[in-house]
Amino acid sequence: MSDHDHDHDHDHDHDHDHDHDHDHDHDHDHDHPHEPIAGAESAIATRARALEELLVEKGVVQREDVRRNVDWLVSRSPADGARLVAHAWVDPDFKERLLADARAAALELGLDPGPSPVVVAVENTEQVHHMVVCTLCSCYPRALLGPPPDWYKSLPYRSRAVSDPRGILDEFGVELEDGVELRVLDSTADIRYLVLPRRPPETDGLGEDELAALVTRDSMIGVAQPA
Amino acid sequence: MTFRVGDRVRVSDRAHEGHHRTPGYLKGRSGRVELVHGEFTNPETRAYGGDGLPEEALYQVVFARDELWPGAADRTYVDLFEHWLEAA
Numbered sequence: 399m400s401d402h403d404h405d406h407d408h409d410h411d412h413d414h415d416h417d418h419d420h421d422h423d424h425d426h427d428h429d430h431p432h433e434p435i436a437g438a439e440s441a442i443a444t445r446a447r448a449l450e451e452l453l454v455e456k457g458v459v460q461r462e463d464v465r466r467n468v469d470w471l472v473s474r475s476p477a478d479g480a481r482l483v484a485h486a487w488v489d490p491d492f493k494e495r496l497l498a499d500a501r502a503a504a505l506e507l508g509l510d511p512g513p514s515p516v517v518v519a520v521e522n523t524e525q526v527h528h529m530v531v532c533t534l535c536s537c538y539p540r541a542l543l544g545p546p547p548d549w550y551k552s553l554p555y556r557s558r559a560v561s562d563p564r565g566i567l568d569e570f571g572v573e574l575e576d577g578v579e580l581r582v583l584d585s586t587a588d589i590r591y592l593v594l595p596r597r598p599p600e601t602d603g604l605g606e607d608e609l610a611a612l613v614t615r616d617s618m619i620g621v622a623q624p625a
Numbered sequence: 626m627t628f629r630v631g632d633r634v635r636v637s638d639r640a641h642e643g644h645h646r647t648p649g650y651l652k653g654r655s656g657r658v659e660l661v662h663g664e665f666t667n668p669e670t671r672a673y674g675g676d677g678l679p680e681e682a683l684y685q686v687v688f689a690r691d692e693l694w695p696g697a698a699d700r701t702y703v704d705l706f707e708h709w710l711e712a713a
Contacts, residue, residue: 516662529698533648560650562696582698586646587683588665589704 471545478509479542479592480613482519483624484606487597497521500592504542512541514590520583521594522620527574528581529567529620530591531559539590543615550619560584570621593620626682627707632658634686635713636705644672647709654692655713659702660685667706682707 439447453459482504486493496503500519504511511517517539520528532538533556538546549555558566563582567574574580583591595617601609616622628634638653646668661684666677686705690697 515665533650534646560697560701561694563698564696579700580698581700581702584648584701584703586648587662587668587704587706589662589683589685 471540474510474512474541474544476543476613476615476618477610478504479539479615479618480610481507481509482542482592483594483613483618484610486519486594487609488606493521493594496594510541512539512590514539514541514588516589517542517592518589519592519594520581522596524575524578524596526579526581527567527572527620528583528591528593529559529563530583530585530593531556532585533557533560534586537585537587537590539592541590542592543618547615567621570616572622593618595620595622595624598624626661626664628658628661628682628684628710628712630658630661633713634658634684634710636686637709637711641669643669645669645709647705648703650693651688651703651705654688656686656688656692656703658684659687662704665706667708684710686710 450459450461450464454461454464482496482500485507486496486503492503492506495506496519500517501511501514503519504517522528530538531550536546536551538550540546555566560582563580564574567580585591595613597609598612601612604612612624614622614625617624633655634657635655636647636651636653641647661682663683664680665683667675667679667681668677671677683704683706685702688697688701688703690699690701693701
């Protein structure tokens with residue numbers, strides 16, 4: 399979804415002069431603080447906008463709720479996940495707690511783990527590499543990583559992550575050493591998965607903030623190593 | 626909860642009209658219960674405005690490569706609701 403999908407959506411002549419009755423307030427005269435955003439809109443954005451219009455029109459959702467949720471989503475960033483990872487790298491006891499209950503561990507650091515009742519962190523080691531996909535849609539630990547990248551939501555990634563994950567890793571430039579077990583997590587339900595990547599070599603002297611700066615979004619999805 | 630960690634299970638190979646969270650590529654495939662996540666509301670009714678009750682047990686099930694594709698991961702972990710699982 400683009401940044402411009404909500405609130406300032408439609409054109410000037412959107413006056414809904416349908417001939418059927420509406421039994422609710424049907425005022426589409428929003429106070430737009432600016433001119434409509436020009437430019438092409440993707441098909442999915444058009445569909446999302448149309449759906450939002452209908453849901454608002456029928457009173458299923460309030461436009462303010464949509465705006466608040468979008469604001470929350472775009473305010474999230476992988477920096478929160480990176481803090482979790484860096485803290486786990488420097489504090490083995492915290493790492494154990496993170497792997498046992500990532501939601502509680504996030505709360506412990508004052509981070510918002512999001513609405514999912516269960517967040518699971520999985521550790522990449524010399525023996526095991528994890529990567530995460532949602533083959534059915536785009537389930538993702540948004541609270542800790544921000545909005546998912548477009549490729550994560552694409553059909554090729556979603557299908558190949560389960561049928562050809564090594565091919566995907568190869569394209570992302572991840573080389574697994576011989577004998578490393580590859581595990582793919584397909585998040586189909588209420589659980590959100592976060593990868594705890596391997597700490598890069600020769601980082602012993604770095605502080606937690608410096609370590610966090612090495613932790614990329616993609617490394618927490620499992621398609622990259624920390625830089 | 627019917628199943629326990631370590632139990633062999635098979636994903637039901639049935640069609641389902643409407644929203645459900647069991648990927649087609651797993652239907653009829655066998656795996657092993659890795660985690661018991663607990664009980665969660667049922668997305669198949671929640672998707673249509675229902676309350677999703679009664680809650681259903683949700684398991685993490687692990688599938689070996691030879692159950693899926695030659696190029697699949699060594700292990701593929703998927704969260705599946707109890708009513709899609711049969712003892713195997």
